[in-house]
Amino acid sequence: LSELTAEGLRAFVAEQLDRSRSRTVQLTDAVDTDDLVRQHSKLMSPLVWDYAHIGNQEELWLVRDVGGREPVRQDIDELYDAFMHARADRPSLPLLGPTETRAYVVEVRDKVLDVLDHVKFDGGRELVDNAFAFGMIVQHEQQHDETMLATHQLRTGVPVLDSPAPPAGRRLARPEVLVPGGVFEMGTSVEPWALDNERPAHAVRVAPYVIDTAPVSNGDYLKFVTAGGYADPKWWSDAGWAQVQKASLDAPRFWEQVDGEWLRTRFGHRELLPLDEPVMHVCFYEAEAYAAWAGKRLPTEEEWEFAARFDPATGRTRRFPWGDDNPGPRHANLGQRHLRPAPVGAYPAGASPLGVEQLIGDVWEWTSSDFTPYPGFRAFPYDEYSLVFFGSDYKVLRGGSFGTDEVVARGTFRNWDYPIRRQIFAGFRCARDPRPGELG
Numbered sequence: 310l311s312e313l314t315a316e317g318l319r320a321f322v323a324e325q326l327d328r329s330r331s332r333t334v335q336l337t338d339a340v341d342t343d344d345l346v347r348q349h350s351k352l353m354s355p356l357v358w359d360y361a362h363i364g365n366q367e368e369l370w371l372v373r374d375v376g377g378r379e380p381v382r383q384d385i386d387e388l389y390d391a392f393m394h395a396r397a398d399r400p401s402l403p404l405l406g407p408t409e410t411r412a413y414v415v416e417v418r419d420k421v422l423d424v425l426d427h428v429k430f431d432g433g434r435e436l437v438d439n440a441f442a443f444g445m446i447v448q449h450e451q452q453h454d455e456t457m458l459a460t461h462q463l464r465t466g467v468p469v470l471d472s473p474a475p476p477a478g479r480r481l482a483r484p485e486v487l488v489p490g491g492v493f494e495m496g497t498s499v500e501p502w503a504l505d506n507e508r509p510a511h512a513v514r515v516a517p518y519v520i521d522t523a524p525v526s527n528g529d530y531l532k533f534v535t536a537g538g539y540a541d542p543k544w545w546s547d548a549g550w551a552q553v554q555k556a557s558l559d560a561p562r563f564w565e566q567v568d569g570e571w572l573r574t575r576f577g578h579r580e581l582l583p584l585d586e587p588v589m590h591v592c593f594y595e596a597e598a599y600a601a602w603a604g605k606r607l608p609t610e611e612e613w614e615f616a617a618r619f620d621p622a623t624g625r626t627r628r629f630p631w632g633d634d635n636p637g638p639r640h641a642n643l644g645q646r647h648l649r650p651a652p653v654g655a656y657p658a659g660a661s662p663l664g665v666e667q668l669i670g671d672v673w674e675w676t677s678s679d680f681t682p683y684p685g686f687r688a689f690p691y692d693e694y695s696l697v698f699f700g701s702d703y704k705v706l707r708g709g710s711f712g713t714d715e716v717v718a719r720g721t722f723r724n725w726d727y728p729i730r731r732q733i734f735a736g737f738r739c740a741r742d743p744r745p746g747e748l749g
């Protein structure tokens with residue numbers, strides 16, 4: 310990005326804005342008016358809320374702030390402020406209807422393209438440096454596209470989304486690898502569109518550990534289910550066991566057993582549980598319990614990023630497991646290209662130097678870490694993106710899912726959610742301490 314001319318940067322931004330918008334339009338045009346305004350789960354907003362909220366954030370940051378233009382619809386700011394109304398309450402608000410919403414986001418986008426034509430990237434405003442505010446808004450829309458995809462997964466009725474199958478899997482040579490540990494540079498101070506919580510880069514020492522070369526598969530997880538894992542408190546933390554009872558957990562969300570066969574429902578399609586696909590729709594507590602049952606634990610966020618970015622040959626921290634190139638279709642399952650995780654082993658070209666695979670894409674990976682700020686953190690450009698969420702309420706997830714766009718799924722990107730949440734496209738991989746003698 311920093312190597313582009315102003316004209317090159319303008320063209321790049323326009324293309325990214327357009328890519329996000331086509332995804333938003335696909336996800337919202339796929340359903341009828343009733344499905345757009347309805348709440349498919351108390352955990353989610355009506356799709357039409359996400360749609361207008363995308364436009365409203367774009368208006369606030371790019372039309373009004375960056376562009377210094379007159380408001381388009383100041384009267385609706387409050388309706389689409391995520392902090393004013395809980396998701397459960399959003400259907401009862403006087404929201405814009407589907408037709409009004411579509412007209413609104415188009416009007417905002419037209420103004421944004423005009424702002425983009427005139428903006429000076431080198432005007433000395435931090436918000437505009439490297440087109441940051443545009444990148445933030447592109448990522449905001451893509452993140453809501455993933456949220457809307459999760460709403461689609463919760464929707465019942467005839468299937469409306471389809472996609473080509475992901476590449477085939479393969480057997481990995483080893484189920485886990487020893488990571489030697491060392492000091493690495495975590496986070497970033499140079500990725501132009503990295504969000505505030507990924508900054509700044511800072512040195513972190515990681516002790517040697519062992520990590521799975523792939524996410525835990527449905528087949529692996531099924532063994533925990535059939536071994537009675539959900540009935541034995543010894544695998545669960547106190548909070549996890551309380552959640553098992555409160556929510557009557559007995560298998561991942563969207564799994565069911567019919568006549569002795571395990572099925573799962575994916576965007577309205579009911580199918581046999583694919584055993585070689587990474588498990589998903591498990592909460593943090595389920596991930597933690599499986600790991601304990603397997604004699605392992607979840608990786609810390611530091612261990613996850615070390616595995617994803619450290620190159621033992623050079624001692625350098627890279628952007629991605631495969632190097633510094635942006636993710637392409639051969640590296641990772643991203644961008645809603647395939648509406649499911651790919652089977653284990655489907656992305657050999659995405660492997661890290663130590664042979665850890667599918668770190669980026671497929672499923673978000675729960676880590677054992679709380680969402681806390683890096684040393685030297687500075688909220689930018691607004692406290693409500695990250696700052697207000699720091700603390701012990703949220704667990705960090707890494708790597709992105711099949712529903713995450715590549716403009717979001719950086720090696721440094723940090724996602725977070727409550728440890729009870731299962732509607733997101735989240736799975737996990739295990740880690741453990743090396744056994745005596747293993748260090749050689």
Ligand code: AVJ
Nearest residue numbers: 449452453456694723724725
């Ligand atoms: C980073 C995915 C937790 O969806 O709540 C969207 C992203 N922030 N609008 C979320 C976000 C404001 C955020 N996550």
Ligand code: FE
Nearest residue numbers: 362391449453
């Ligand atoms: Fe938002």
